[in-house]
Amino acid sequence: MLRDELNLTGSKEGCASGDCGACSVTVDGRLVCSCLVLGAECEGKSIETIEGMADGEKLHPLQQTFLEEAALQCGICTPGVLVAAKSLLERNNNPTETEVRYWLAGNLCRCTGYDKIIRAVMKTAAEMRGGA
Amino acid sequence: MQSVQFEAPKTVDEAVALLAGAKGNARVLAGGTDLLVQLRAHMIDPSLIVDIKKIDETRSFKKNRDGSYTIGAAYAGAEATERDDITKDWPGVVEGWDLIGSTQIQGRASLGGNLCNASPAADSVPAMVAAGMTANIAGPKGRRTIPVEDIAVGPGKTSLAKGEFVVSFNLPARPKGGGDAYLRLIPRTEMDIAVVGCGVALVLDANGTVTSAKVSLGAVAPTVLVVKDAAKAIIGTKLDDAAMAKLDAACQAAAKPISDKRGTVEYRTKIAGVLARRAAKIAADRARSQ
Numbered sequence: 001m002l003r004d005e006l007n008l009t010g011s012k013e014g015c016a017s018g019d020c021g022a023c024s025v026t027v028d029g030r031l032v033c034s035c036l037v038l039g040a041e042c043e044g045k046s047i048e049t050i051e052g053m054a055d056g057e058k059l060h061p062l063q064q065t066f067l068e069e070a071a072l073q074c075g076i077c078t079p080g081v082l083v084a085a086k087s088l089l090e091r092n093n094n095p096t097e098t099e100v101r102y103w104l105a106g107n108l109c110r111c112t113g114y115d116k117i118i119r120a121v122m123k124t125a126a127e128m129r130g131g132a
Numbered sequence: 133m134q135s136v137q138f139e140a141p142k143t144v145d146e147a148v149a150l151l152a153g154a155k156g157n158a159r160v161l162a163g164g165t166d167l168l169v170q171l172r173a174h175m176i177d178p179s180l181i182v183d184i185k186k187i188d189e190t191r192s193f194k195k196n197r198d199g200s201y202t203i204g205a206a207y208a209g210a211e212a213t214e215r216d217d218i219t220k221d222w223p224g225v226v227e228g229w230d231l232i233g234s235t236q237i238q239g240r241a242s243l244g245g246n247l248c249n250a251s252p253a254a255d256s257v258p259a260m261v262a263a264g265m266t267a268n269i270a271g272p273k274g275r276r277t278i279p280v281e282d283i284a285v286g287p288g289k290t291s292l293a294k295g296e297f298v299v300s301f302n303l304p305a306r307p308k309g310g311g312d313a314y315l316r317l318i319p320r321t322e323m324d325i326a327v328v329g330c331g332v333a334l335v336l337d338a339n340g341t342v343t344s345a346k347v348s349l350g351a352v353a354p355t356v357l358v359v360k361d362a363a364k365a366i367i368g369t370k371l372d373d374a375a376m377a378k379l380d381a382a383c384q385a386a387a388k389p390i391s392d393k394r395g396t397v398e399y400r401t402k403i404a405g406v407l408a409r410r411a412a413k414i415a416a417d418r419a420r421s422q
């Protein structure tokens with residue numbers, strides 16, 4: 001539905017079984033795998049995808065830091081990781097590394113390994129706490 | 133795949149009528165984290181899907197005046213783990229629930245779905261059983277309430293009749309001196325299916341003697357087990373070494389696992405005893421620190 005009907009192709013279909021997290025979106029603020037949600041269930045609900053993360057040309061701090069820290073390689077997992085990380089930071093602006101790793105355990109990356117991703121999320125959290 | 137009729141009724145009666153009147157294979161949709169996987173893998177081919185989440189009773193969570201809880205069958209794990217009341221009163225129940233899949237899966241996975249999917253390895257079930265939870269079922273003949281352990285009858289099979297579905301659960305008030313715990317063994321730290329799971333709920337008196345207990349094992353039989361001999365082994369004791377050895381032996385005796393890629397019969401049997409010891413110790417520590 002998101003990709004084929006609405007042309008919102010930012011969310012990736014990886015496994016289509018809820019394992020990889022590449023299709024992560026929020027439904028009424030709750031992080032889910034969109035591959036395991038039927039379109040018909042979402043009537044009247046608010047869905048946020050990666051397309052809504054940047055504010056026009058201005059990237060979300062997580063997106064900016066992922067670029068600066070090279071926290072991606074092929075990029076397939078990245079939209080899901082970013083949506084999931086944003087959901088974490090909205091709930092907890094000062095997560096421990098362990099909390100970040102557990103929160104993102106359902107976002108599989110097969111290129112970079114996870115350290116750069118985790119570091120970028122930790123750095124963004126620190127910057128968002130310190131700045132603005 | 134045939135075309136699927138999708139309905140999202142707002143009342144229990146409408147849902148029952150739809151399920152009871154279905155001509156082909158009808159499926160209940162709660163969080164969908166099993167149903168949609170099975171649908172996409174063509175393991176099932178339902179003619180009707182009934183989404184029960186528009187029914188208030190399935191999505192509600194209530195702590196009652198007497199300290200007990202009424203939990204909607206479609207209430208999600210991520211919602212439960214963010215609550216202070218149940219995480220303090222029944223940490224073992226929340227542990228089991230919270231172990232189902234990733235953060236994303238937690239956003240949808242429900243107790244009703246985890247139970248009615250009837251996997252022997254369902255993580256939420258042993259702790260629900262140990263805690264003495266019951267399920268409120270609605271069906272064409274009205275409502276009935278049965279213990280959680282009476283729902284699954286084998287892998288993927290439940291005792292529910294045509295037209296019946298689980299609406300909500302009752303979780304008793306935490307008894308004075310009560311504590312519970314759930315442990316599972318997997319070869320990694322997250323995102324895996326239990327090799328063995330064990331739930332223990334017990335009550336200690338002021339002297340630290342166990343006055344009541346319930347022990348439940350997952351993934352070692354076609355259904356989640358209630359191990360009465362394991363409870364007997366520790367009731368009346370202070371969980372000394374001899375009692376723990378009897379608890380271990382009772383769980384090993386009750387375990388009737390299969391060998392598969394996750395573990396052998398011998399390994400699973402041994403682990404059933406080990407997890408029971410550890411879970412009993414954690415439950416007792418929690419009871420003392422209450």
